[in-house]
Amino acid sequence: MALHHETPLLESRPLSLKAGCVVQLKMEALQPSGSFKIRGIGAACERHARNGKRRFVSSSGGNAGLAVAYAGRRLAIPATVFVPETTTERARALIRQEGAELVVHGASWQEANERALEAVDAETAFIHPFDDPILWEGHATMIDEVVTAGAAFDAVVLSVGGGGLMAGVAEGLARNGMQDVPIVAVETGGAASLAASIKAGRRVELPGITSIATSLGARRVCERAFELARSYPVESVVVSDRDAVGACIGFLDDHRVLVEPACGAALSVAYAYPERLSKYERVLIIVCGGATATVRQLLEWRES
CATH class of the missing domain: 3.40.50.1100 (Rossmann fold)
Structure with missing residues (x-):
């Protein structure tokens, strides 16, 4: 699907x-x-779900996180999205609207990404916003x-x-x-x-x-x-x-x-x-x- x-x-x-x-x-x-973003991120989330992952974590400037949040809701898997302080209030609201947990950290995506990686465990799939085959x-x-x-x-x-x-x-x-x-x-x-x-x-x-x-x-x-x-x-x-x-x-x-x-x-x-x-x-x-x-x-x- x-x-x-x-x-x-x-x-x-x-x-x-x-x-x-x-x-x-x-x-x-x-x-x-x-x-x-939902094309690749949706494919990644579906694959991780089939492999038994029970949570998604991602970092994003906005749209990748929104795609992860959407995929998580559709697949009934909780998602946490880390965004930098530059992410607009509109983007933050849309991510929350999809039911994802939102964490704001850092001045740029790089800082948000570092914090996101710290939140990954054995049951979590990390969804990179752009660097993944x-x-x-x-x-x-x-x-x-x-x-x-x-x-x-x-x-x-x-x-x-x-x-x-x-x-x-x-x-x-x-x-x-x-x-x-x-x-x-x-x-x-x-x-x-x-x-x-x-x-x-x-x-x-x-x-x-x-x-x-x-x-x-x-x-x-x-x-x-x-x-x-x-x-x-x-x-x-x-x-x-x-x-x-x-x-x-x-x-x-x-x-x-x-x-x-x-x-x-x-x-x-x-x-x-x-x-x-x-x-x-x-x-x-x-x-x-x-x-x-x-x-x-x-x-x-x-x-x-």
Whole structure:
């Protein structure tokens, strides 16, 4: 029993006109937990449940924790989610709404993750928010769905935080014989650990997260994401918080769907930098979603 849904694939007329190519949207914002995270996390939780684990523990900036909380409720297994102080009140409320225990600790995800690991025992499954091959295998199913639908594309645009989505998309492309299709990997300034690692030629850790896109707030990408950036056709793009927020508002106007700035980062390439997409004929944008922002917050961020 998969905990994720098969999501719609839509052609965006507004973004196609902006970018000068066909823009297709994989609508992961419509997953039951609000983001793509439930694909991999749901698969991991189901596997651990079959193996007899009686509790889930996870660390998260928001959306991964929400996916763990949702999976725990659906599987009738208690979940505890550790989040940093930067996690929004909206995200905290949604995690509690799913029935999970919430623990707030530390200034960034790294500190919350360290505390989460201390809470793991023999009966507990630790659910990593992005660095786990089980998650990547689950996330890859979104590419399987697009290919099964018969949709053609010659580039994939996605947001990068810890790199789990990028690793999953790359796996999905490879297992469908599309490993030569480039990935446009988008981060916000202040959370751009992949771009910093590419520039340095080694995986580096940011001193802190200053972006409002806190769901992208891993100070260091996973090793797999960095390996892909070095061996795979990956184009790294860094956008501003203002670009990401503007894309969220534009997307709400154009498609009546609310996403958070972590998702707006990928969308902003079409809204603010369409020339980066015009060299392609058909582009797939992963609308990764995110349930932790409100319309009021987006408007406040735009003004500030």
